[in-house]
Amino acid sequence: MTLHASYDPSNIFNKILRGEMPSVKVFEDDVALAFMDVFPQVEGHTLVIPKDVAARNFLDMPENKLGDYMLRVQKVARAVEATLKPDGLRVMQFNGAPAGQTVYHLHFHILPIFDGVKVGAHASGGMKSAADLEPIAAKIRASF
Ligand code: AMP
Numbered sequence: 001m002t003l004h005a006s007y008d009p010s011n012i013f014n015k016i017l018r019g020e021m022p023s024v025k026v027f028e029d030d031v032a033l034a035f036m037d038v039f040p041q042v043e044g045h046t047l048v049i050p051k052d053v054a055a056r057n058f059l060d061m062p063e064n065k066l067g068d069y070m071l072r073v074q075k076v077a078r079a080v081e082a083t084l085k086p087d088g089l090r091v092m093q094f095n096g097a098p099a100g101q102t103v104y105h106l107h108f109h110i111l112p113i114f115d116g117v118k119v120g121a122h123a124s125g126g127m128k129s130a131a132d133l134e135p136i137a138a139k140i141r142a143s144f
């Protein structure tokens with residue numbers, strides 16, 4: 001059901017893009033915005049969203065904007081890796097509620113993975129404050 005629907009501009013990530021909701025940003029340009037996930041599955045869990053598109057998911061993304069956006073996803077993934085030096089890096093993206101999507105504005109998750117460190121459940125667990133997230137965000141920001 002939710003895989004195909006019209007874009008709802010009141011979604012929380014669009015509110016962040018419009019400056020109506022706060023976020024702890026690590027990167028922003030004319031194509032994309034990256035910020036810390038407030039329910040991080042691991043320390044350093046970062047999200048990258050495209051600007052100026054009404055794309056609920058990967059399937060909706062206009063082809064002529066996809067390449068530029070994916071370059072930003074890679075750029076942020078590289079900055080997370082350079083900052084935190086994880087053993088692995090998980091880049092993931094969900095389409096539709098049955099696949100695990102909870103916010104309907106396209107986004108990629110970037111998760112630094114460390115040997116022996118458990119990855120928390122998706123979109124659950126404790127909510128982090130801006131003060132909690134800012135120290136690691138500042139380090140990632142400095143890697144660009
Ligand atoms: P998904 O389930 O793939 O749609 O991912 C949505 C992600 O957004 C989840 O990992 C949530 O923890 C995260 N999230 C929800 N609200 C916010 C918010 N206001 N700021 C940052 N991350 C959020």
